[in-house]
Amino acid sequence: MFTTRPEIAGTFGVASSTHWLASQTAMGVLERGGNAFDAAVAAGFVLQVVEPHLNGPGGEAPILLWSERERRMHAIRGQGCAPAEASAAAFRALGFEQVPGIGLLAATVPGAFSAWLTLLREHGTWSLAGVLAPAIGYARDGFPLVPRVAEAIFAVRGLFLEHWHSSAEVWLPGGNLPQPGSLFRLPALAATYSRIVETAEREGSGRTGVIDAAIRTWQQGFVAREIDGYCRGTAVRDSSGEAHTGLLRYEDMAAWRVATEAPLTAQFGRYTVAKCGFWSQGPAFLQQIGMLRHAGLEHHAPGTAGFVHRITEAAKLALADRLAWYGAASGARADAQQALLSDAYLRERWAMVDPGRASDVLRPGEPLGLAPRLPDLDASARTLRTADTRFGVGEPTFAALPPVAEWAEREIFVGDTCHIDVIDRHGNMVAATPSGGWLSSSPAIPALGFALNTRLQMSWLDEGLPSSLEPRVAPCTTLSPSMALRDGEPYMAFGTPGGDQQDQWSVGFFLRHAVHGLNLQQAIDAPAWHVKHAPGSFWPRQTTLNTLTLESRFDPEALEQLRAMGHQVQVGDAWSESRMSACSREHDAQGRLVLRAGANPRGMQGYAVGR
Structure with missing residues (x-):
């Protein structure tokens, strides 16, 4: 059968992802003695930089892993919860029948950072500085802008220039549209991650102590404070065509914890397939x-x-x-x-x-x-009649030229998320599907250089459903990495x-x-x-x-x-x-x-x- 490229084979290590720089970052970590978990974490942070139209630091990251030492699989629940102030009543009081697809109102606690660092702390061997160095380097020194990023920025530049001025400063430097293939820098994000490393190394001791200090810095330190201040004090244009402040607070960030659990499994012939739980679409x-x-x-x-x-x-x-x-x-x-x-x-x-x-x-x-x-x-039909779809729907789907009269029928460019798989020479495996916080989801927070996710749009405002919007409850995410055993032995990571x-x-x-x-x-x-x-x-x-x-x-x-x-x-x-x-x-x-x-x-x- 024809293939576009060969199936890669070896004995030392393999990595596959949605961007060549993430794949090579993972392989570079393996070459320097890191295991699959170190490699996946480093690659995951690189994806936030080089695929910013599909994910970012303010997003989420469900992760599946096989630990060869433990001889078992784990699911890391990297999906943050709804803010305490988020309720169906709160949204209906604002005139919404659905959670909007862009803006600050749809933000959940950003779970990716703590999920990646939980994987690193529990199963990795590298330091915090080591796994963040590639992402910081690309953000500080520049990375080649793939055409789809430029298309995404072009699709929403009107929104950035007219309303989301902090995003215009990040993605339209000097008011100019960046060109595909050009080197693009994210100095504010590089500064944020560098500050986290410096703070964590000052406040923590030992490898795991520094990682724990980094999680605290994110969830209870300057990152959480900046998110709180921006959401409280800045009204931004959202899917309603009006401006609203956000609901996410410091207390939401500080209270949330990453959970690690056994994945759900099902048999198919020789195979046992593992997926995340009913908080995802994995089942x-x-x-x-x-x-x-x-x-x-x-x-x-x-x-x-x-x-x-x-x-x-x-x-x-x-x-x-x-x-x-x-x-x-x-x-x-x-x-x-x-x-x-x-x-x-x-x-x-x-x-x-x-x-x-x-x-x-x-x-x-x-x-x-x-x-x-x-x-x-019927609420979706009513919403669409009054929705402001000029700058997109809730997912990173862009048409050639906004505004778009028939948005749902004109999916010219579909993005939707990233993925990374890694297996090392010891047999450890990782499959992760990071997403959310893409550049068009909400305005960039000026002091941090990244946007918040809009995952709360996957909750319904109807009461009493399994996926109803409730305070401090995570929405049911579409993100869905996969893992499989064959004849009872670990076999494949995919997604x-x-x-x-x-x-x-x-x-x-x-x-x-x-x-x-x-x-x-x-x-x-x-x-x-x-x-x-x-x-x-x-x-x-x-x-x-x-x-x-x-x-x-x-x-x-x-x-x-x-x-x-x-x-x-x-x-x-x-x-x-x-x-x-x-x-x-x-x-x-x-x-x-x-x-x-x-x-x-x-x-x-x-x-x-x-x-």
Whole structure:
């Protein structure tokens, strides 16, 4: 099968990410004696600098890891919670039916910094200064601006120049649009991270003591104070077209803690797939493979209508369950959530799939016989009628020229998040999907040089739902790294950006590899697709049903067969779907550990490295 590049193979270490500088940063750490955890942390901070249109220091970072020393997996819950002042009543009092997609009101506690440092403290070997040095260097001295960053800045420069003046100072130096390929500097961010290192080294002792001091500096020191002051004192333009101050406070930052927990798992043949819990959309992957255990996919080649149809119909059912049952608010039922992953429930769900006909209705299930409750889906239509979409929707999706009259139908450039996978020569593995705090989410805080996230937009203002907005409760995030064992042994770390598409693209990749034996790069390069069959997770949360978008590289006959089945088929560009990264490990016949990696060619930015 044709591939755009070879599958990387070696024995020393491998890394794959959505940006070549992050991948090479990770490999550089491995070369200098660091382990996979050190490498992932250093690369994660570099991603904040070199992919600022997709993530930033004010964002979040769910992380999965395999510790070879402990012989177990962990999930680091790097998703911050809602502010104490954030409630449905507070938003409704401001005239909102949904949490806005841009501005300060949608900010949660930024969880990425403490999540990365928790990984470093508990499993790494390097110092704080060591892992932050590459990111500080790129921010201080300059990094090559990929075209998509320049496009993102261009799309919102009117907002920056007219309203978000602090962002204009960062991203439009001298009032000028930066050129693709030029070296771009972020001196304020470099100064922030340098100050954290200096403060932590002064206040802490020993490797872990300095890391703990850095977390305190972020959550209880000058970073938290600057965030508090900016949110209290600055009214900024948001999705309503009006200006509002933020709700995030010092006390929210100081009270939040990173949690580490066991991931959820599901079996598929030889494989045990691990995902983050029901505070993420990760269980949707597990539900899909649980249904697809019974789908006979071995009889349907990856490029055929039968393969696409079966996976798509499983995705529709999982997305409906996500809407009704996922979340961590008081309306969540842990017993119902666990029942969603039972084989008996998933067999019943798969029995609903017509092998020859596409479903065009939203069908949430009834775990334990419980009736599903859905949010007010008409609210998104009402919101869209009065929304200010001139400068974007809630995710980093940009059209060629704002303003955009039909924003939701004109996804010219889709960003959505970053990803990094690393495996070292000892067999340690990391998969992480950092996101949030991108340059267009909210204004840059002048004293810090970065923006806050808008993840709270994924909460509903309806009362009593698992994903209802509640003070000090984290929203249900789309961020969803993946890990897999094979025959009980640690095998693969993988994942993709893509918002609601993450646990669609990654499922297709996994099944092409696990069922049909495509190697990592082949499974990444193969034609991909996604379905819209639920409310979007990002503002304004439009509901679209039964819309299947496929790359044009699919055989025209397969496309016609899918249309005949009732799918509303849309054909995208040849290389427009999926942003997968993946690394794997296995022992050869002589017992030597062999490492492999593949990366996404779409966008000419992701790279896998290794030796």
